[in-house]
Amino acid sequence: MVPLSYYLILGGILFACGVTGFLIQRNIITIFMSIELMLNGVNLSFVAFAAQWHALSGQVFVFFVMVVAAAESAVGLAIIIAVYRNRETLNVDRINLLKL
Amino acid sequence: MTPNLHLWLIPLLPLVGAVVNGMFGKRFSRQTVSGVALTFSGAAFAKVLVIAAQFSSLNLPHVETVAAWIRAGSFQADFAFYLDSLSLVMLLVVTGVGFLIHIYSIGYMWEEDGFYRFFAYLNLFMFFMLTLVLASNYLVMFIGWEGVGLASYLLIGFWFTKDEAASAGKKAFIVNRIGDFGFLIALFLMIQHFGSLDFTQVFQIAYSRNVESGIGLLTLIGLLLMVGAAGKSAQLPLYVWLPDAMQGPTPVSALIHAATMVTAGVYMVSRSHLIFERAPLAMMVVAIVGTLTALFAATIGICQTDIKKVLAYSTISQLGYMFMACGVGAFSMGIFHLMTHAFFKGLLFLAAGAVIHSVGGEQDMRKMGGLRTKIPWTFWTMTAATFTIAGFPPFAAFFSKDAILYQAFVSPYGSWVYWAIGVLTAFLTSFYMFRLWFLTFFGEYRGEEHSSHDEHGAASHGHGIHESPKVMLIPLVILAVLSICGGWIGSERFDKFLAPALHSDSAVMESSAAAHAEPPVSETLLSGVSILAAIGGLALAWLLYLRRPQLPQEIAHALGGFYEAVVNKYYVDELYAVLFVKPLLDGSTKILWQGIDRDVIDATLDNSAEGSRKVSDTVRHMQSGNIRSYAGWVAAGAAAVIVYMVWMGTR
Numbered sequence A: 001m002v003p004l005s006y007y008l009i010l011g012g013i014l015f016a017c018g019v020t021g022f023l024i025q026r027n028i029i030t031i032f033m034s035i036e037l038m039l040n041g042v043n044l045s046f047v048a049f050a051a052q053w054h055a056l057s058g059q060v061f062v063f064f065v066m067v068v069a070a071a072e073s074a075v076g077l078a079i080i081i082a083v084y085r086n087r088e089t090l091n092v093d094r095i096n097l098l099k100l
Numbered sequence B: 001m002t003p004n005l006h007l008w009l010i011p012l013l014p015l016v017g018a019v020v021n022g023m024f025g026k027r028f029s030r031q032t033v034s035g036v037a038l039t040f041s042g043a044a045f046a047k048v049l050v051i052a053a054q055f056s057s058l059n060l061p062h063v064e065t066v067a068a069w070i071r072a073g074s075f076q077a078d079f080a081f082y083l084d085s086l087s088l089v090m091l092l093v094v095t096g097v098g099f100l101i102h103i104y105s106i107g108y109m110w111e112e113d114g115f116y117r118f119f120a121y122l123n124l125f126m127f128f129m130l131t132l133v134l135a136s137n138y139l140v141m142f143i144g145w146e147g148v149g150l151a152s153y154l155l156i157g158f159w160f161t162k163d164e165a166a167s168a169g170k171k172a173f174i175v176n177r178i179g180d181f182g183f184l185i186a187l188f189l190m191i192q193h194f195g196s197l198d199f200t201q202v203f204q205i206a207y208s209r210n211v212e213s214g215i216g217l218l219t220l221i222g223l224l225l226m227v228g229a230a231g232k233s234a235q236l237p238l239y240v241w242l243p244d245a246m247q248g249p250t251p252v253s254a255l256i257h258a259a260t261m262v263t264a265g266v267y268m269v270s271r272s273h274l275i276f277e278r279a280p281l282a283m284m285v286v287a288i289v290g291t292l293t294a295l296f297a298a299t300i301g302i303c304q305t306d307i308k309k310v311l312a313y314s315t316i317s318q319l320g321y322m323f324m325a326c327g328v329g330a331f332s333m334g335i336f337h338l339m340t341h342a343f344f345k346g347l348l349f350l351a352a353g354a355v356i357h358s359v360g361g362e363q364d365m366r367k368m369g370g371l372r373t374k375i376p377w378t379f380w381t382m383t384a385a386t387f388t389i390a391g392f393p394p395f396a397a398f399f400s401k402d403a404i405l406y407q408a409f410v411s412p413y414g415s416w417v418y419w420a421i422g423v424l425t426a427f428l429t430s431f432y433m434f435r436l437w438f439l440t441f442f443g444e445y446r447g448e449e450h451s452s453h454d455e456h457g458a459a460s461h462g463h464g465i466h467e468s469p470k471v472m473l474i475p476l477v478i479l480a481v482l483s484i485c486g487g488w489i490g491s492e493r494f495d496k497f498l499a500p501a502l503h504s505d506s507a508v509m510e511s512s513a514a515a516h517a518e519p520p521v522s523e524t525l526l527s528g529v530s531i532l533a534a535i536g537g538l539a540l541a542w543l544l545y546l547r548r549p550q551l552p553q554e555i556a557h558a559l560g561g562f563y564e565a566v567v568n569k570y571y572v573d574e575l576y577a578v579l580f581v582k583p584l585l586d587g588s589t590k591i592l593w594q595g596i597d598r599d600v601i602d603a604t605l606d607n608s609a610e611g612s613r614k615v616s617d618t619v620r621h622m623q624s625g626n627i628r629s630y631a632g633w634v635a636a637g638a639a640a641v642i643v644y645m646v647w648m649g650t651r
Helices: A004-024 A028-053 A057-087 B009-027 B030-053 B085-109 B115-134 B138-156 B163-194 B199-208 B217-232 B241-247 B250-259 B261-271 B273-277 B280-303 B307-327 B331-358 B376-390 B396-410 B416-441 B457-463 B470-489 B491-502 B507-517 B523-547 B551-559 B561-567 B569-622 B627-650
Strands: B062-072 B075-083
Touching: A004 A028, A004 B627, A028 A057, B009 B030, B009 B115, B030 B085, B030 B115, B062 B138, B075 B085, B075 B115, B075 B138, B085 B115, B085 B250, B085 B261, B085 B331, B085 B470, B085 B491, B115 B138, B115 B250, B115 B261, B138 B163, B138 B217, B138 B241, B138 B250, B138 B261, B163 B199, B163 B217, B163 B241, B199 B273, B217 B261, B217 B273, B217 B280, B241 B250, B241 B307, B250 B261, B250 B307, B250 B331, B261 B273, B261 B307, B261 B331, B273 B280, B280 B307, B280 B416, B280 B561, B280 B569, B307 B331, B307 B396, B307 B416, B331 B376, B331 B396, B331 B470, B331 B491, B376 B396, B376 B416, B376 B470, B376 B523, B396 B416, B396 B470, B396 B491, B396 B523, B416 B523, B470 B491, B523 B551, B551 B561, B561 B569
Parallel strands: none
Antiparallel strands: B062 B075
16 A cells, blocks of 8 residues: 555645746746646645545545636636737736736 | 693793794895794793793692603603792793893894894794703703803804904803803712702702701802802803903893893802702802902993993992892892893893994994983983982882892891992992993083084985984883882892792791891891992092093092003903913913824824835835736745644644
8 A cells, every 4th residue: 555645745746846837837828737736736635635534525625626626727718718819928927907 | 730831832932933043034034034033032921921920820839841851870850841939030031021132133133134143043042041940950951051151152253253253252152161160060969969950859958958067068069059150140250251242232232141141140049049058158159259249340340431341340240249149148139139130231231232323333432422312212211220220219229239238238148248348339330330321421422423524414314323213212111111110029029929939947047037037227227328329329420420521530540550450350351361371372282282282193193104104115016916926925825824834733
């Protein structure tokens, strides 16, 4: 049996990759994918804990997170398309209409 | 079974008049405004007359509760009205004289702007004054007490565009506050120790106590009540507002500052007589204050040249007599003098108003003279009033003033000193009143010629000295008749009428009854002395102002500094300015305004605003608009939270 710590370390690495990508990438779609990466890092630790403690609630949470992430992707991609149609760019640094 | 008299109607009627005139008067014609004012004040008078007619069949004191007002624990104060012989006399005076002055005002104020405003205020005053007089507890009385102060303020400052009038109004209001402060503390003491402000209950408790020899609770309450009365009734040392109050229109001076409002203090002291009778020390203070005020104001009155100022000081002096009467335990005589004073002083002011009216607004007596033949009606009514106030028999004030002087001599509280000062004051009163009379009506006219010498010649004849319209003369005549006959009731009968309201069967009164049985001096003798004083005043005034008009100048020169002091009203106003007004003003300016307000309160706010602006200025750079830096902050924050949690977990 794979020890719990392996899962957690992998989850942590996934999350750290997500954060790093989120912070350094400029393309909005890459940022979006980084978010998914962070979510999946969290999901992994959820299921790892669920298996360790034989508790179902962790798995139920994962389903919730996946559903919400799917919904978020649908809305987010729609927004990205709308942004691209208006600004013809996906660089977040140039999408700064709200800035004074 | 006593019938319901609907006492609440009496004060409410003038209030309705005030509201109607105050809210819609601007659009009314002058006729309508005066109609409304007269209807409502007249209706109140009629209502009082109806009550007076059935008075003998009433069960006294007659108390009517209109509504509950304050109920806090065991303390209770209701909107309730209280009728007994004392309030009936006051009601008759207030509504009767008030109604006459309303009539007079129509003529006097006809040309003025703000005609409706004047009558609205006048009716408002009647409302508050009647509330004061009819109140059944000290709290309702206090409403009226403050209300008349408000009406007085509004009416003194009626010509508010004139600086002196506006500040005179303020002065009256502020000086009255000092008195009201004493009154309020007295009320608080009553609530604390008696648990009630209701007349019946308070007096019952006061009555059940022993006569205090030193300073006890009742003495303290009595003294504080006297402070209130001194403010409202312009006694030493709070009299300074009344002479300035003459800036108001003359009918106001007649109604508020002579006949009714200023006598509220006398009424209040008489109403509280059961408290004062248990506190001989307070009584003595009342008597001394009254006596000194009478003399003090009379001496100032001698040297005034403004016809209304003379009357103002005369009012203060006469009020002093009333307090002297209260202070020696002759409360009914105080009220008797209050009534006759309302007649003759109201008349004097109205007649003075007619004189001022006829010479085109001039108030300086030195510029009058010889008006006897030009305004005969005014002259004759003024003559009646002058002889009355001087104390000639058989005019009204002879009876009331004489009764006071007699009581001051024989009453167990009295002393021959009060009497002597009283007689001296009577002499001075007679002198300054006849001075006014001679200066105004006799000799040559000393003012500017209005009709013959100016360029308009005959065309402006109507602007010359002319008799006042009938609407002003009729009240004068009625008041003149009252001034002459008002005293014929006789002090004995008046005393008996007021007895249920003003007498207690205490030991003091019994000893006073014993004194009555065996008076140390005969009343006739004392009357003789005061008549002599009156004649002396007349003779001296005649000598100085008609026979040898240059003599007053010489005397003034001979007296030098003292004369200067009297002309300048003993520098009391200046003294108060140095003692109270200037320190207060300087303190407010330097400490409260520039010190605390500007350097502490304002500075705190300014500095904290400046500080938060600086902090914001540095912090605002976080808000770069760069989405990744935001995300970085979020990540850093999350990391910090995690570190904190881990640290908490491992501890």
